[in-house]
Amino acid sequence: MAMAIAASPLLAPSGPNLIGGSGSAGNLIAYNSGDGITVGGTDGTKATSMLGNKIYANGKLGIDLGGNGITVNDANDADTGTNDLLNFPILANITESGGNLIIKGCAPAGIAGATTVELFEADVSAGGKATPGDNKFGKSKDYGEGQTYLASFEEGSASDTDTATCAIATDADGNNHTGMNAFTVTIPTPAGFVTGDSMTATATLSNSGTSEFSPLFCCWKCTMLPVKSTKT
Numbered sequence: 001m002a003m004a005i006a007a008s009p010l011l012a013p014s015g016p017n018l019i020g021g022s023g024s025a026g027n028l029i030a031y032n033s034g035d036g037i038t039v040g041g042t043d044g045t046k047a048t049s050m051l052g053n054k055i056y057a058n059g060k061l062g063i064d065l066g067g068n069g070i071t072v073n074d075a076n077d078a079d080t081g082t083n084d085l086l087n088f089p090i091l092a093n094i095t096e097s098g099g100n101l102i103i104k105g106c107a108p109a110g111i112a113g114a115t116t117v118e119l120f121e122a123d124v125s126a127g128g129k130a131t132p133g134d135n136k137f138g139k140s141k142d143y144g145e146g147q148t149y150l151a152s153f154e155e156g157s158a159s160d161t162d163t164a165t166c167a168i169a170t171d172a173d174g175n176n177h178t179g180m181n182a183f184t185v186t187i188p189t190p191a192g193f194v195t196g197d198s199m200t201a202t203a204t205l206s207n208s209g210t211s212e213f214s215p216l217f218c219c220w221k222c223t224m225l226p227v228k229s230t231k232t
């Protein structure tokens, strides 16, 4: 599916669907008054994958499973509904070394050990199309929208050097990470990803579809990132 800026939120029909494509080959979905993409209602619609899209500056969430606002992570991802209400990844730490970013966090455990995690520069980054806080909606964290695709990896693949289970405690928003897997991956530092930028992520399982966007990891804390006054 290819589309330009949407005039109204994109409503995904019953799956399986693919909105976007591999890498950064996806759609531009921005400036809606509501969500960027609303997936299903409460009918348990499943398997809408959303990959490689540029989603930003929408009035509500970038991706909303169930059309009900932020759906926080639950223990062992036992909840049911649209896209299985798949838990989103959690980003825990980003450091830079030798031109690479070392990214640590947790992702939902795939049934066959294959969970695709996509990383994006969030729209509330410095110079982005939205303002910090735009995606809180009553929560303590800003959940962001994925404005610029950065990279993807498979949790549990050879590129993921952390084989432990997730040790991140339940947060103030009630996100419970029990049952998720920890990851550590190294990617080349994307051009233009600098101090002041924030990262958000999605998880995708082929039989469930894609999660909502994760809370931001705010790289104002990443003092090892190169400081630039302007973004490319």
Ligand SMILES: [Ca+2]
Binding pocket: 057, 058, 059, 060, 061, 062, 130, 134, 135, 145
């Ligand atoms: Ca928004």
Ligand SMILES: [Ca+2]
Binding pocket: 064, 065, 066, 067, 068, 069, 070, 071, 212
């Ligand atoms: Ca939701």
Ligand SMILES: [Ca+2]
Binding pocket: 072, 073, 074, 077, 078, 079, 084, 085, 086, 087
């Ligand atoms: Ca869930």
Ligand SMILES: [Ca+2]
Binding pocket: 155, 156, 160, 161, 162, 163, 164, 181, 182, 183, 184
């Ligand atoms: Ca892992």
